[in-house]
Amino acid sequence: MSSSNNPIPSGPLARRASRRVLVQHGERKIWVGGDAPVVVQSMTNTDTADAVATAIQIKELARAGSELVRLTVDRPESAAAVPYIRDQLDKMGIDVPLVGDFHYNGHTLLTEYPECAAALSKYRINPGNVGKGAKRDTQFAQMIEVAAKYDKPVRIGVNWGSLDQALLARIMDENAARDNPWTAQAVMYEALITSAIENAVRAEELGLARDKIILSCKVSGVQDLIAVYRALSKRCDYPLHLGLTEAGMGSKGIVASTAALSVLLQEGIGDTIRISLTPEPGGDRTKEVVVGQEILQTMGLRKFTPMVIACPGCGRTTSTVFQELADDIQSYLREQMPEWKKTFPGVEAMNVAVMGCIVNGPGESKHANIGISLPGTGESPAAPVFVDGQKVATLRGDNIVSEFQAIVLDYVQKNYSKAA
Numbered sequence: 001m002s003s004s005n006n007p008i009p010s011g012p013l014a015r016r017a018s019r020r021v022l023v024q025h026g027e028r029k030i031w032v033g034g035d036a037p038v039v040v041q042s043m044t045n046t047d048t049a050d051a052v053a054t055a056i057q058i059k060e061l062a063r064a065g066s067e068l069v070r071l072t073v074d075r076p077e078s079a080a081a082v083p084y085i086r087d088q089l090d091k092m093g094i095d096v097p098l099v100g101d102f103h104y105n106g107h108t109l110l111t112e113y114p115e116c117a118a119a120l121s122k123y124r125i126n127p128g129n130v131g132k133g134a135k136r137d138t139q140f141a142q143m144i145e146v147a148a149k150y151d152k153p154v155r156i157g158v159n160w161g162s163l164d165q166a167l168l169a170r171i172m173d174e175n176a177a178r179d180n181p182w183t184a185q186a187v188m189y190e191a192l193i194t195s196a197i198e199n200a201v202r203a204e205e206l207g208l209a210r211d212k213i214i215l216s217c218k219v220s221g222v223q224d225l226i227a228v229y230r231a232l233s234k235r236c237d238y239p240l241h242l243g244l245t246e247a248g249m250g251s252k253g254i255v256a257s258t259a260a261l262s263v264l265l266q267e268g269i270g271d272t273i274r275i276s277l278t279p280e281p282g283g284d285r286t287k288e289v290v291v292g293q294e295i296l297q298t299m300g301l302r303k304f305t306p307m308v309i310a311c312p313g314c315g316r317t318t319s320t321v322f323q324e325l326a327d328d329i330q331s332y333l334r335e336q337m338p339e340w341k342k343t344f345p346g347v348e349a350m351n352v353a354v355m356g357c358i359v360n361g362p363g364e365s366k367h368a369n370i371g372i373s374l375p376g377t378g379e380s381p382a383a384p385v386f387v388d389g390q391k392v393a394t395l396r397g398d399n400i401v402s403e404f405q406a407i408v409l410d411y412v413q414k415n416y417s418k419a420a
C-alpha cells in the first residue's frame with residue numbers, strides 16, 4: 001500500500017509470504033494465507049451437544065460476518081451433534097465452514113464419529129492437550145491421519161496455558177546448558193514456537209500436506225503476543241492465526257486485542273484473526289466478529305460495512321439526538337449488510353458522517369458520501385444533509401432519523417445497485 005512517490009509512506013508493510021490453505025464447505029471456499037484477505041473467525045459458547053442452540057448461534061455469527069466458525073467438540077454427545085448442526089445450517093442456507101476444537105479425546109471422537117469428522121471443514125488440535133507420554137504421539141498421529149483421510153486442514157494451535165510440559169522441560173534443559181542462559185520469558189517464547197513448528201513438521205511426516213496446516217501460538221499479554229508472532233513469522237511459511245487468548249471483558253478485551261493485532265497486522269503478520277472476548281452476562285456473541293471486522297476495516301485492510309464517522313460531542317451538543325442518530329445509523333447499516341452485500345456490491349466502502357454541530361460538521365459531512373450536521377447549542381434547529389459534498393436537504397422536526405435513513409437508502413440504491 002505504500003508508494004515510493006509518497007515522501008511520507010503510509011499503510012501496512014507487505015504481507016509476509018505464506019502458503020495458502022483452503023477451508024471449504026460445499027461451494028463456499030475460504031482461503032487463509034497467501035494473498036487472500038485476512039479472514040475473520042469466531043467461536044461459539046453454546047454446548048455443542050445442544051444442536052439447536054449451537055446452530056442458531058452459528059447462524060448469528062455467520063450473518064454478522066464470521067467467515068469461519070469454531071465449535072468445541074469435547075465429548076461423544078458433541079461429536080454426534082456436529083453432523084446434525086451442519087445439516088440444520090445447510091437447510092437455513094448458512095454455508096459457513098465449521099472448525100472442530102479438540103482436546104484430550106479428539107483422536108477417539110474423530111475416529112468413532114466419522115460423520116463428525118466429515119462434516120467439519122477444519123480441525124484445531126492443541127499439541128499440549130493431546131495426551132501424555134507414549135500416548136501423545138499415537139493420539140496426535142490418529143488425529144492427523146483422520147485429517148489426511150478426509151482432506152481437512154488443521155490448525156496446530158499452541159496455547160501457553162496448556163503448553164506441552166515435556167517439550168518445555170526439554171527446552172529448559174537446553175537453556176541450562178547454554179553459556180549465557182536465556183531469560184525465563186525467552187524460554188517460554190521458544191517453547192511456544194518450537195511446539196507449533198515441530199508438531200507441524202510431524203503432521204507433514206504423518207501425511208498431512210503442507211498446504212493443509214495453519215499455526216497459532218496464543219498468549220494473553222500484548223507484548224508477549226507481538227514478540228512470539230514476530231519470531232514465529234520469520235521461522236516458517238505456514239499461514240498464521242492471530243488472537244490474544246483470554247483477552248478479557250468489555251473495553252479491556254477490545255483494547256488489548258486491538259493493540260496486539262494492529263501491530264502485527266501492520267507488519268504484514270497474520271492471515272486469520274479471532275477476537276476472544278468474554279461476553280458480558282447475556283451479551284451478544286457476535287461482538288467478537290464486529291470487533292474483528294472493525295480492526296481490519298479501520299486499518300484499511302478490508303471493508304465489511306459502511307462506516308459511520310461521528311464526532312464525540314461536547315458542550316455544543318444540545319441533546320442526545322445526534323448520539324442516537326449515529327447509533328441508529330450504524331446499527332441500521334450493519335443489519336442491512338447480509339442482504340446489501342449481495343444486492344449492492346461495493347456499498348461496504350460507503351462513509352456516513354453524523355456530526356453534532358456546525359463547527360466541524362459540514363466539513364466532515366462533505367468528505368463523507370453522506371453526512372448530516374445536527375444543530376448545536378444556539379444554532380437554528382435545522383440539520384443540513386450533504387451527499388457527495390453537496391448540500392441536498394435540510395431536515396427539521398421529530399423525524400430526522402427516519403428521513404436521514406431514507407436518504408441513505410436512496411443513495412445506496414442509486415449508487416451501488418448492480419445495474420447502476
Ligand code: SF4
Binds near residue numbers: 312355357358360
Ligand atoms: S462537531 Fe461540534 S458537537 Fe461535535 S465535537 Fe466538534 S464542536 Fe463538539
